[in-house]
Amino acid sequence: MEEVLETQVVVIGGGITGAGILRDLALRGIKAILVEQGDLGHGTSTRNHGLLHSGGRYAVRDPEAAVESYHENLILKKTIPGSIEKTGGLFVKLPEDDDDYAQKWLRSCKKLGIPVEEIPVEQALREEPYLNKKAQAVFCVPDGAVDDFTLLVDVCADAVRRGAKTLTYHKVTDIVTEQERVVGVCIRDVLTGMEKEIRADIVVNAAGPWGMEIAGMAGVPLKIINNKGMLVVFSHRFNKRVINRLRMPGDGDIFVPAHDVTIFGTTGVNTENPNDFSLSRPELEHMLADGKALIPSIDDMRLIRAYSGSRPLYQTSAGRGSSGRDVTRGMALLDHHERDGMDGFITITGGKLTTFRLMAEKTVDLVCEKLGVQANCTTNVETVSGRRTGDSFNKADIAPAARHKLRNWAGVQAPKIESALKEEESSHIVCECEQVTWAEIEAAMPEKGSFRLGGIRRRTRLGMGPCQGTFCNFRAAALAAEKGRATIEEADGALLHAVSERKKGMGVVATGETARQLLLMETIYRVSLGFGEEAHQNV
Amino acid sequence: MYDVVVIGQGLSGMLSAIWAREEGCRTALVTTGAGKIMQSTGVMDLIPGSDGNLNEWMGIYHLGSWQQSRLNDAIRKFKTLMNRLGYPYKGEPQDLIPIVTGSGRIKHTALYPETISPVTEEGSAVVVGFNELTDFQPLFIRKNLQKERPLLSIDSIRIHLGKYSQRLMTQLDAARLLDQRDIRTDCIGQIKKQMAQKQIGRPDLFIFPASLGEDEWKETVGQFHSELRAKVTEAPGMPPNATAIRLNDRLKREAIRSGVRFYADTTVVGANMDGEEIKSLRIKTSGRVSNLSGKQFILATGGVLGGGFEITPEGIKESALHLETDSSGVMARLPVNLYPVGASKGVQMICHGIVGGVYTLLSTYEAVCGLRQSVTGGVGNA
Ligand SMILES: Cc1cc2nc3c(=O)[nH]c(=O)nc-3n(C[C@H](O)[C@H](O)[C@H](O)COP(=O)(O)OP(=O)(O)OC[C@H]3O[C@@H](n4cnc5c(N)ncnc54)[C@H](O)[C@@H]3O)c2cc1C
Ligand SMILES: Cc1cc2nc3c(=O)[nH]c(=O)nc-3n(C[C@H](O)[C@H](O)[C@H](O)COP(=O)(O)OP(=O)(O)OC[C@H]3O[C@@H](n4cnc5c(N)ncnc54)[C@H](O)[C@@H]3O)c2cc1C
Numbered sequence: 001m002e003e004v005l006e007t008q009v010v011v012i013g014g015g016i017t018g019a020g021i022l023r024d025l026a027l028r029g030i031k032a033i034l035v036e037q038g039d040l041g042h043g044t045s046t047r048n049h050g051l052l053h054s055g056g057r058y059a060v061r062d063p064e065a066a067v068e069s070y071h072e073n074l075i076l077k078k079t080i081p082g083s084i085e086k087t088g089g090l091f092v093k094l095p096e097d098d099d100d101y102a103q104k105w106l107r108s109c110k111k112l113g114i115p116v117e118e119i120p121v122e123q124a125l126r127e128e129p130y131l132n133k134k135a136q137a138v139f140c141v142p143d144g145a146v147d148d149f150t151l152l153v154d155v156c157a158d159a160v161r162r163g164a165k166t167l168t169y170h171k172v173t174d175i176v177t178e179q180e181r182v183v184g185v186c187i188r189d190v191l192t193g194m195e196k197e198i199r200a201d202i203v204v205n206a207a208g209p210w211g212m213e214i215a216g217m218a219g220v221p222l223k224i225i226n227n228k229g230m231l232v233v234f235s236h237r238f239n240k241r242v243i244n245r246l247r248m249p250g251d252g253d254i255f256v257p258a259h260d261v262t263i264f265g266t267t268g269v270n271t272e273n274p275n276d277f278s279l280s281r282p283e284l285e286h287m288l289a290d291g292k293a294l295i296p297s298i299d300d301m302r303l304i305r306a307y308s309g310s311r312p313l314y315q316t317s318a319g320r321g322s323s324g325r326d327v328t329r330g331m332a333l334l335d336h337h338e339r340d341g342m343d344g345f346i347t348i349t350g351g352k353l354t355t356f357r358l359m360a361e362k363t364v365d366l367v368c369e370k371l372g373v374q375a376n377c378t379t380n381v382e383t384v385s386g387r388r389t390g391d392s393f394n395k396a397d398i399a400p401a402a403r404h405k406l407r408n409w410a411g412v413q414a415p416k417i418e419s420a421l422k423e424e425e426s427s428h429i430v431c432e433c434e435q436v437t438w439a440e441i442e443a444a445m446p447e448k449g450s451f452r453l454g455g456i457r458r459r460t461r462l463g464m465g466p467c468q469g470t471f472c473n474f475r476a477a478a479l480a481a482e483k484g485r486a487t488i489e490e491a492d493g494a495l496l497h498a499v500s501e502r503k504k505g506m507g508v509v510a511t512g513e514t515a516r517q518l519l520l521m522e523t524i525y526r527v528s529l530g531f532g533e534e535a536h537q538n539v
Numbered sequence: 540m541y542d543v544v545v546i547g548q549g550l551s552g553m554l555s556a557i558w559a560r561e562e563g564c565r566t567a568l569v570t571t572g573a574g575k576i577m578q579s580t581g582v583m584d585l586i587p588g589s590d591g592n593l594n595e596w597m598g599i600y601h602l603g604s605w606q607q608s609r610l611n612d613a614i615r616k617f618k619t620l621m622n623r624l625g626y627p628y629k630g631e632p633q634d635l636i637p638i639v640t641g642s643g644r645i646k647h648t649a650l651y652p653e654t655i656s657p658v659t660e661e662g663s664a665v666v667v668g669f670n671e672l673t674d675f676q677p678l679f680i681r682k683n684l685q686k687e688r689p690l691l692s693i694d695s696i697r698i699h700l701g702k703y704s705q706r707l708m709t710q711l712d713a714a715r716l717l718d719q720r721d722i723r724t725d726c727i728g729q730i731k732k733q734m735a736q737k738q739i740g741r742p743d744l745f746i747f748p749a750s751l752g753e754d755e756w757k758e759t760v761g762q763f764h765s766e767l768r769a770k771v772t773e774a775p776g777m778p779p780n781a782t783a784i785r786l787n788d789r790l791k792r793e794a795i796r797s798g799v800r801f802y803a804d805t806t807v808v809g810a811n812m813d814g815e816e817i818k819s820l821r822i823k824t825s826g827r828v829s830n831l832s833g834k835q836f837i838l839a840t841g842g843v844l845g846g847g848f849e850i851t852p853e854g855i856k857e858s859a860l861h862l863e864t865d866s867s868g869v870m871a872r873l874p875v876n877l878y879p880v881g882a883s884k885g886v887q888m889i890c891h892g893i894v895g896g897v898y899t900l901l902s903t904y905e906a907v908c909g910l911r912q913s914v915t916g917g918v919g920n921a
Pocket of ligand 2: 583807846896
């Protein structure tokens with residue numbers, strides 16, 4: 001072992017669940033290190049729909065989850081405003097949708113305290129012109145849209161500010177046990193290959209779809225079914241509010257606005273492999289056919305890319321003795337001491353993005369109990385700094401659109417970016433679709449570790465617009481090499497990787513303009529810039 | 540009634556129209572928008588994205604050996620035209636030359652404008668970038684070039700054009716600035732100063748972005764060459780490249796000058812057939828549909844990238860004439876008076892998105908030969 005670290009708690013998994021736990025631990029004064037095999041959000045937490053549930057979707061099928069969602073929805077809007085747009089949502093009943101379900105739904109929402117307000121169909125059609133004119137009834141609910149990635153990085157950054165540590169690009173390779181007790185984890189720096197160990201009193205498995213693998217390392221039986229869902233991104237935002245279909249939840253029945261685009265989904269197919277992010281054209285077509293019922297002109301709208309993620313669904317059957325503590329049906333908190341006789345080890349799985357805070361609260365309550373720490377959860381009131389920065393960037397010599405974006409996006413990075421922008425070259429626009437300047441890119445780069453465009457994209461929105469990185473990936477990589485922020489190998493490698501990743505996401509939706517954009521990208525890289533065969537790796 | 544109606548304003552469309560006029564045909568050109576040369580590099584490749592030679596090219600494009608002399612004629616005709624238009628092209632398809640791109644990688648091409656020089660294996664080169672121009676990063680280029688040219692001694696420097704704008708500066712914007720003599724003189728001064736400071740000796744070649752002047756390219760290249768006392772080359776890369784824009788502008792001006800009637804911002808939305816012949820095109824301008832009749836038609840709609848083919852979930856559709864095609868876009872029954880050229884011939888002709896300049900020239904030339912034969916009543920001799 002080349003390095004041994006010590007802490008009180010190790011959190012495995014840099015998804016929203018792990019991040020929430022890390023922050024809660026930090027707020028309660030417990031030392032912790034979060035270990036993530038990729039960048040933050042490598043898993044489901046950046047591969048979901050970004051809907052801040054009002055609870056409406058679960059009102060009939062799972063009242064408990066519905067209430068939890070609604071309560072968390074209210075808390076998150078207050079405590080993490082920077083990542084949430086209070087769009088509101090609509091539940092729309094179409095002629096073919098079951099009347100009984102609609103009645104049950106209304107009764108249940110009322111009983112659960114989820115505020116529902118019916119609005120005239122004409123009004124709904126005026127406000128959402130793309131909605132099916134045949135809609136029979138429309139109800140407003142307090143749904144919202146979450147930027148899953150900013151949520152995750154902001155929660156983590158807040159934890160780090162409060163003394164927690166994160167190790168990204170570090171993979172947990174083993175769990176160290178001594179006499180029926182977990183005492184630490186072995187980790188490998190995936191960029192350098194360096195092996196390290198972290199000794200800790202408690203290890204929390206928050207590895208989402210990979211949770212089974214982690215439990216296996218501790219010799220604990222755990223059954224998680226990964227249910228893969230597909231989502232697609234439209235080139236522009238055509239709905240102001242979230243649009244849900246008022247029927248028993250199914251495939252392809254939610255449209256969520258996200259910044260300037262609309263995200264539509266989803267599907268559910270079980271998969272064995274947590275690393276399976278594959279996309280299928282028939283699945284997409286089936287989903288679009290469903291979506292047409294709500295938005296009839298769906299075929300005329302341009303899809304810019306698709307992605308998929310897996311919901312980890314906990315199966316109670318695999319436990320040894322007692323069946324663990326089911327927090328609710330969707331969310332499982334397993335005390336492996338109680339359940340399997342393995343002390344110092346906890347698994348938290350299932351749940352939703354919307355309920356991550358609650359999952360963290362329950363988990364950290366259990367950690368405190370085990371450590372004998374008396375401290376109450378405060379994440380329901382403590383806020384995470386927002387991203388809006390008022391009238392900053394007044395002096396920066398940048399286009400109005402870039403200034404607007406920075407004011408709504410830079411958050412705590414604002415002073416750093418603002419001072420970098422004083423230099424002319426830092427204020428050069430690198431990504432025109434999303435108005436990203438070099439100053440932002442530089443602020444988004446990790447202090448150490450290798451240069452990766454994916455991490456920069458998620459932190460700045462570089463390459464997220466209609467051209468999907470055709471131009472700006474090249475500019476960013478070349479600039480990084482130019483300015484000594486990346487070696488030439490890193491720059492070229494990052495570029496080829498980013499291009500092939502984008503191609504994967506675009507390939508399945510590649511018709512019309514998107515097919516053209518994909519070809520243009522290939523022509524520019526292969527023909528104009530002379531990139532060789534390597535440009536085609538993993539495509 | 541026109542003798543020839545060309546659909547598309549890319550390289551193939553404009554060349555077809557110019558050459559049809561040279562044959563004395565009354566010619567119209569209908570186009571929705573600009574062609575791909577606006578995004579192109581301005582050089583003419585054999586197999587796009589590959590350094591395969593003439594034989595491999597002929598294999599890939601299923602060309603017979605008898606087409607080789609036509610290829611030579613096509614290239615000669617193109618070079619003669621470009622000489623006349625004041626933007627001469629060099630090179631031969633038998634003899635590909637290595638040029639450096641805006642990423643520092645080497646690509647091999649057949650025909651190239653006079654602003655481009657090949658990169659040698661040995662000797663020395665200096666890459667010059669402009670601080671304001673994000674699309675061309677000299678150190679990055681130098682490092683990539685060094686990988687491909689280990690024996691070449693390469694340096695890189697960055698200078699100011701002295702024009703910052705909040706908008707992203709392109710290679711074309713930079714070219715327009717370099718059309719101004721005082722800016723060029725200032726740049727040369729900066730280059731000399733930096734070379735002296737960094738003790739860089741006079742190289743064999745200076746590598747610039749594809750920005751060495753737009754209208755004044757000759758003066759620009761000439762001044763850099765004589766005052767820096769070394770060869771200079773442009774390294775085309777991210778669009779728009781001045782190398783390609785010059786070609787586009789000169790062809791367009793020539794087409795207009797020679798009397799081609801332009802129907803700009805006009806989309807072909809169908810064809811009126813009379814048996815196996817196209818009688819007229821249905822064209823749409825600002826929402827209004829009308830007919831445009833002609834004797835012969837050239838389809839130069841550029842394939843998928845040019846807009847001539849649409850990829851739909853059901854497969855490829857020909858989107859201008861709405862004629863039935865097979866799965867690669869080849870027309871099931873080609874009307875007798877229609878000549879598809881370039882990428883309009885079907886997606887099987889496409890490598891990495893395009894057909895390549897040399898094939899574009901050949902297919903355009905062949906189409907014009909076909910016109911000539913039928914206009915003079917010689918179809919039977921074909
Ligand atoms: C298609 C789809 C749509 C959804 N839509 C919504 C929605 O609209 N609203 C909502 O509230 N919820 C939604 N969800 C649910 C929500 O996304 C998930 O519940 C949530 O993201 C789970 O987060 P997590 O942190 O538990 O898992 P993850 O985000 O997957 O995090 C687990 C992390 O562990 C890491 N890891 C795994 N193994 C190791 C190891 N050996 N070493 C180190 N790190 C490791 C992984 O890299 C990963 O980053 C959706 C889910 C899906 C699949
Ligand atoms: C990024 C890029 C880089 C390139 N680099 C190189 C290179 O390095 N070497 C090389 O040899 N070649 C290169 N090329 C290719 C080269 O530029 C083209 O092959 C060449 O310009 C020929 O194109 P074209 O005339 O066949 O079609 P296009 O230029 O695509 O023109 C098609 C025309 O048809 C019009 N049109 C389409 N549909 C309709 C309709 N229904 N009605 C009316 N008009 C219509 C369009 O508006 C357009 O004007 C590159 C191309 C691109 C995009």
